Amino acid sequence: MYNFEYQNPVKIIFGKGEIQKVGENIPAGSKILLTYGGGSIFKNGVYEQVKAAIKGFEVVEFGGIEPNPHYETLMKAVEVVKQENITFLLSVGGGSVLDGTKFIAAATCFQKGDPWLILSMKAPVVEAIPIGAVLTLPATGSEMNGNSVVTRVETTEKLSFASQKVMPLFSILDPEVIFSLPEKQVANGIVDAFVHVIEQYLTFPVNSPIQDRFAESILMTLVEEGPKVLANRTDYEAAANFMWSATMALNGLIGVGVPQDWTSHMIGHELTAYHGIDHARTLAIVLPGVMHIKRELKKDKLLQLGERVWGINDGNAEERIDMTIQKTIDFFESVGLPTKLPDYGVSTDTIDKICDRFKKRRFKIGEKADIGPDAIRLILEDRL
Amino acid sequence: MYNFEYQNPVKIIFGKGEIQKVGENIPAGSKILLTYGGGSIFKNGVYEQVKAAIKGFEVVEFGGIEPNPHYETLMKAVEVVKQENITFLLSVGGGSVLDGTKFIAAATCFQKGDPWLILSMKAPVVEAIPIGAVLTLPATGSEMNGNSVVTRVETTEKLSFASQKVMPLFSILDPEVIFSLPEKQVANGIVDAFVHVIEQYLTFPVNSPIQDRFAESILMTLVEEGPKVLANRTDYEAAANFMWSATMALNGLIGVGVPQDWTSHMIGHELTAYHGIDHARTLAIVLPGVMHIKRELKKDKLLQLGERVWGINDGNAEERIDMTIQKTIDFFESVGLPTKLPDYGVSTDTIDKICDRFKKRRFKIGEKADIGPDAIRLILEDRL
Numbered sequence: 001m002y003n004f005e006y007q008n009p010v011k012i013i014f015g016k017g018e019i020q021k022v023g024e025n026i027p028a029g030s031k032i033l034l035t036y037g038g039g040s041i042f043k044n045g046v047y048e049q050v051k052a053a054i055k056g057f058e059v060v061e062f063g064g065i066e067p068n069p070h071y072e073t074l075m076k077a078v079e080v081v082k083q084e085n086i087t088f089l090l091s092v093g094g095g096s097v098l099d100g101t102k103f104i105a106a107a108t109c110f111q112k113g114d115p116w117l118i119l120s121m122k123a124p125v126v127e128a129i130p131i132g133a134v135l136t137l138p139a140t141g142s143e144m145n146g147n148s149v150v151t152r153v154e155t156t157e158k159l160s161f162a163s164q165k166v167m168p169l170f171s172i173l174d175p176e177v178i179f180s181l182p183e184k185q186v187a188n189g190i191v192d193a194f195v196h197v198i199e200q201y202l203t204f205p206v207n208s209p210i211q212d213r214f215a216e217s218i219l220m221t222l223v224e225e226g227p228k229v230l231a232n233r234t235d236y237e238a239a240a241n242f243m244w245s246a247t248m249a250l251n252g253l254i255g256v257g258v259p260q261d262w263t264s265h266m267i268g269h270e271l272t273a274y275h276g277i278d279h280a281r282t283l284a285i286v287l288p289g290v291m292h293i294k295r296e297l298k299k300d301k302l303l304q305l306g307e308r309v310w311g312i313n314d315g316n317a318e319e320r321i322d323m324t325i326q327k328t329i330d331f332f333e334s335v336g337l338p339t340k341l342p343d344y345g346v347s348t349d350t351i352d353k354i355c356d357r358f359k360k361r362r363f364k365i366g367e368k369a370d371i372g373p374d375a376i377r378l379i380l381e382d383r384l
Numbered sequence: 385m386y387n388f389e390y391q392n393p394v395k396i397i398f399g400k401g402e403i404q405k406v407g408e409n410i411p412a413g414s415k416i417l418l419t420y421g422g423g424s425i426f427k428n429g430v431y432e433q434v435k436a437a438i439k440g441f442e443v444v445e446f447g448g449i450e451p452n453p454h455y456e457t458l459m460k461a462v463e464v465v466k467q468e469n470i471t472f473l474l475s476v477g478g479g480s481v482l483d484g485t486k487f488i489a490a491a492t493c494f495q496k497g498d499p500w501l502i503l504s505m506k507a508p509v510v511e512a513i514p515i516g517a518v519l520t521l522p523a524t525g526s527e528m529n530g531n532s533v534v535t536r537v538e539t540t541e542k543l544s545f546a547s548q549k550v551m552p553l554f555s556i557l558d559p560e561v562i563f564s565l566p567e568k569q570v571a572n573g574i575v576d577a578f579v580h581v582i583e584q585y586l587t588f589p590v591n592s593p594i595q596d597r598f599a600e601s602i603l604m605t606l607v608e609e610g611p612k613v614l615a616n617r618t619d620y621e622a623a624a625n626f627m628w629s630a631t632m633a634l635n636g637l638i639g640v641g642v643p644q645d646w647t648s649h650m651i652g653h654e655l656t657a658y659h660g661i662d663h664a665r666t667l668a669i670v671l672p673g674v675m676h677i678k679r680e681l682k683k684d685k686l687l688q689l690g691e692r693v694w695g696i697n698d699g700n701a702e703e704r705i706d707m708t709i710q711k712t713i714d715f716f717e718s719v720g721l722p723t724k725l726p727d728y729g730v731s732t733d734t735i736d737k738i739c740d741r742f743k744k745r746r747f748k749i750g751e752k753a754d755i756g757p758d759a760i761r762l763i764l765e766d767r768l
Contacts, residue, residue, distance in 0.1 A: 001624050003399025008392070014641065015387025207621045209608065210628050213601030221593045237591045240385050244594050244641075253637075257398065257628075 001208040001257035008252055010144045011170040014244065016236065018174050019049040019134055022090070023057065025170045026132055030088035031058045033081055035101045037065050037093040044180040046136055050092050060084050065093065068272055068279065069100030071116065071152040077104045078115070081129065091133045091168075094185075095140025095192075098133050102148035102166035105129040118161050119150055125163035133171040137181060138243040139189030139280065141196055141250025143171035151273060158269040173247065175239035183230060186242075187335040188280035190226035193246040194219060194331075195283040199262050200255040202291070203367040205300050208258045212304070215254045219309045221245045226335060259367040263290050266365045267376060270354045277344050284337040285344070289379035291325045297368060341383045351380045385592040385641035392635055394528045395554040398628065400620065402558050403433040403518055406474070407441065409554045410516055414472035415442045417465055419485045421449050421477040428564040430520055434476050444468050449477065452656055452663065453484030455500065455536040461488045462499070465513065475517045475552075478569075479524025479576075482517050486532035486550035489513040502545050503534055509547035517555040521565060522627040523573030523664065525580055525634025527555035535657065542653040557631065559623035567614060570626075571719040572664035574610035577630035578603060578715075579667040583646050584639040586675070586685050587751040592642045596688070599638045603693045605629045610719060643751040647674050650749045651760060654738045661728050668721040669728070673763035675709045681752060725767045735764045 013021050026032065032054060041047040051059075062077045080086070081104060091101035107115035109127035117123040135143045142148070146167040149160040178186065201215035222245050228238035248254070267290075268282030277285075295302060299317065306312035306324035315323065329339050338344065341351075355373040358365075364372045371379075397405050410416065416438060425431040435443075446461045464470070465488060475485035491499035493511035501507040519527045526532070530551040533544040562570065585599035606629050612622035632638070651674075652666030661669075679686060683701065690696035690708035699707065713723050722728065725735075739757040742749075748756045755763075 001399075001621070001628070003402060005395065005397050007395035011389065011391035012640075013389050015385075018387060207625070209605045209625055210601060210632060213604065214598055217594060217597030217601060220597065224593065237385070241591065241593055244385070248594060256396075 001206055001211070004257040006252060006256045007164070008144065008167070010167050010251075012144060012247070013170060013172045015240070016174055016176050018172050019046065020053050022050055022053040022132065022134055022172055023055070026054065026057065026088055026090070027130070031084065031086050032060070032088045032090050033077070033084070033086040033104075034059055034061045034090045034092060035065055035077065035097055035104070036061070036063045037067070037097045039063060041092050041136060044136070044177065046092060046134065046177060050090070050134055054090070060086065065097045065100040067096045068149070068151045068158065068276075069096045069103070071103075071119075071150050072154065074100050074103050074107065074150065075115070078107045081108045086129065089129050089131045091131060092136065094135070094137030095142040098135070098142040098168070099140070099148040099150065101131055101133075102128075102142070102146070103150050103161075105131050105166050106161070106163065116152070119159040122161060125161070125165045128163070128165040131166060131168045133168045135171055135173050136177045137185055137189060138173075138178065138246035139185075139192040141193070141247055143168060143173065144247050144251035147250070149269070156273045158273040173243055175236060175243045178229060178239040178243065179234045181233065183336065184278075186229055186233070187337055188278050189246060190222055190229075190242065190335050191284050191332055191337050192280040193249040194222050195264055195280070195287055196249040197222075197254065198287060199265060200258065200260050202298055202301050202305060203259040203261050204297060206258055211254050211256065211258050214248075216305075216308045218245050218249050218254070219305075223309065223331060230335060261290070261367045263294075263366045263371055263379075267354065267379065270357060271346065271350070274350055274353060275344065275346055277346075281337055281344065284332040284339045285341060285383050286379065288325055288329050288339055289382040291328065292382050293375060293378045294366065294371070295321050297370075339383070341380065348384070351377060354380065385590055385595070388641040390636060390640045391548070392528065392551070392637070394551050394635075396528060396631070397554060397556045399624070400558055400560050402556050403430065404437050406434055406437040406516065406518055406556055407439070410438065410441065410472055410474070411514070415468065415470050416444070416472045416474050417461070417468070417470040417488075418443055418445045418474045418476060419449060419461065419481055419488070420445070420447045421451070421481045423447060425476050425520060428520070428561065430476060430518065430561060434474070434518055438474070444470065449481045449484040451480045452533070452535045452542065453480050453487070455487075455503075455534050456538065458484050458487050458491065458534065459499070462491045465492045470513065473513050473515045475515060476520065478519070478521030479526040482519070482526040482552070483524070483532040483534065485515055485517075486512075486526070486530070487534050487545075489515050489550050490545070490547065500536070503543040506545060509545070509549045512547070512549040515550060515552045517552045519555055519557050520561045521569055521573060522557075522562065522630035523569075523576040525577070525631055527552060527557065528631050528635035531634070533653070540657045542657040557627055559620060559627045562613060562623040562627065563618045565617065567720065568662075570613055570617070571721055572662050573630060574606055574613075574626065574719050575668050575716055575721050576664040577633040578606050579648055579664070579671055580633040581606075581638065582671060583649060584642065584644050586682055586689060587643040587645050588681060589684050590642055595638050595640065595642050598632075600689075600692045602629050602633050602638070603689075607693065607715060614719060645674070645751045647678075647750045647755055647763070651738065651763065654741060655730065655734070658734055658737060659728065659730055661730075665721055665728065668716040668723045669725060669767050670763065672709055672713050672723055673766035675712065676766050677759060677762045678750065678755070679705050681754075723767070725764065732768070735761060738764065
């Protein structure tokens with residue numbers, strides 16, 4: 001295991017009925033900007049619960065934060081925060097609303113020019129408006145980390161930043177929010193969380209049995225509980241286990257002291273930027289290609305994944321790796337996510353564009369930083 | 385899974401050579417009380433590393449904190465903190481030094497009478513001197529929680545308190561400290577961490593697959609890596625995995641949303657109070673008795689433990705439970721901890737005294753709060 005530092009001060013408030021605690025967790029006297037997305041919170045009762053719980057606070061609302069939140073939209077919110085002297089941001093929504101809120105928090109306090117630099121140049125975030133979150137969709141893990149991904153429509157760029165400063169002070173996770181989610185969002189959440197774990201696990205061994213087994217614990221739980229949630233959206237216990245899995249998948253814990261990949265995310269972001277494909281669906285497309293093209297580098301971990309998560313013990317190493325990749329594809333497709341580019345109407349033109357874009361960047365990706373434009377082409381061509 | 389709240393802001397700094405970071409993690413201008421135990425830090429080089437890393441700070445030293453730290457000793461340290469206007473406590477030692485330092489931190493700021501009330505009456509801790517830790521012995525998990533256990537020699541009482549206020553700001557975990565540990569301390573640490581997991585796991589099922597699997601992950605890792613550390617104290621990788629297991633065993637994570645037991649600890653504390661038996665050894669004695677006497681209540685989890693950790697799949701339920709208990713006893717004895725009362729020269733007199741003491745207390749113990757003096761007698765008599 002490598003040396004590491006780990007600190008995660010986010011307060012998790014988990015369980016049915018817990019949204020009522022939102023007010024008592026916001027500093028007294030705060031002026032709140034309540035951020036939300038497309039308006040589902042008005043239909044599922046979350047808005048009413050939140051409003052009842054923050055009675056007494058001065059509240060301004062900012063809705064319409066998109067999936068893959070737009071820089072252009074978020075900069076409008078920054079103006080509101082400044083004009084209204086907002087002192088606390090309350091994100092009520094899924095990972096996109098929360099990612100967007102994190103960018104609003106950082107951009108408002110950014111003193112060194114255009115806040116886009118936080119994303120494009122990884123300009124350090126030295127200050128941010130404090131954030132609280134009421135999560136309405138388990139998927140991204142954003143509720144217990146300092147990560148944010150933002151899309152600039154104008155330039156079709158999807159970029160990320162990370163800072164301890166934008167970790168929520170608290171996140172409220174009430175699994176009952178899942179009861180009214182559309183099937184597609186649940187399916188996306190299952191695959192998103194699954195691939196978050198894979199990005200921190202499916203690399204090369206560094207003798208880290210705790211991290212490995214925790215990762216496998218989350219994968220096994222997603223494989224078991226995800227389909228139960230899809231089959232019966234009001235199965236509270238399955239919803240709770242799925243929701244806690246998604247948080248644990250990306251709160252940093254399983255990634256300490258181990259190599260990390262993130263190739264599927266880096267390539268997937270481009271598919272979202274060019275075609276607007278849901279984030280999780282881009283991961284379902286790209287990951288099997290990464291597993292196949294990088295099977296030599298990832299050999300030991302592919303075999304371990306096969307044995308411990310998919311129960312694959314028979315056959316020689318190459319056969320077991322083939323079965324491990326196929327089992328992963330089958331799982332994604334079983335929850336309703338197609339895994340090939342043509343399923344989404346994406347052609348070789350897009351592969352060319354993505355490879356060109358990676359050619360212009362100086363860095364390579366993957367746990368060994370050995371994946372450049374040529375390997376990316378192979379990965380994407382594997383998904384045709 | 386039950387509703388829960390979880391927050392753990394301790395910054396973990398993990399790995400070889402990391403003790404050098406202690407100074408940069410202490411607030412500038414702090415006046416430090418460096419607390420330590422019996423002086424092993426002068427022999428293993430840790431004292432020199434720490435002193436080099438905190439050059440420039442004003443430092444007062446307070447040594448001699450005992451295993452099972454004594455209230456009487458700690459109150460002397462409180463006097464030093466007050467007289468010297470100490471603003472930061474740096475614990476350099478194992479769990480006992482850190483537990484003692486937590487009590488010093490809370491007792492110094494306690495305004496409502498005798499600080500013993502923090503332990504005897506669970507008087508709330510509203511303020512505490514900030515703490516940092518350099519851990520020299522993996523075992524108690526104290527480095528990533530707000531728990532503390534203190535012994536009052538005068539009354540042979542061993543009591544605990546818990547508060548977010550005494551969580552360390554940071555804990556430095558350099559696995560190389562294990563290289564010079566005596567075999568007995570390593571063995572104690574393995575069993576201590578193992579039983580910490582068991583207290584949060586071996587209860588009754590509440591459909592919490594993430595918590596269960598994380599718990600089993602830690603148990604399996606302790607069973608694998610513990611003996612490697614005992615066999616070769618300078619196996620850095622095994623030492624690192626053991627150290628991280630011990631921290632994860634009691635940082636609260638595996639205990640969220642699930643019932644907890646702590647019977648073995650409650651009874652074990654009495655054995656330490658009366659006979660001075662090492663904490664971990666009391667657990668090795670008591671746990672098998674708890675498993676046996678509470679086998680009906682714990683049936684499902686005993687079977688799960690047997691299957692997932694000890695690989696027991698054959699036989700009927702009662703046979704598998706017997707094998708699970710025996711495997712646990714065998715593991716404790718294989719690392720060098722005897723598991724019967726007579727091995728420690730403890731007779732039935734002590735059982736009488738312990739049962740009398742529990743009779744005077746109003747509460748019962750265990751995950752169902754159904755273990756009173758009679759059940760405690762059965763548990764201890766099982767260990768004769």
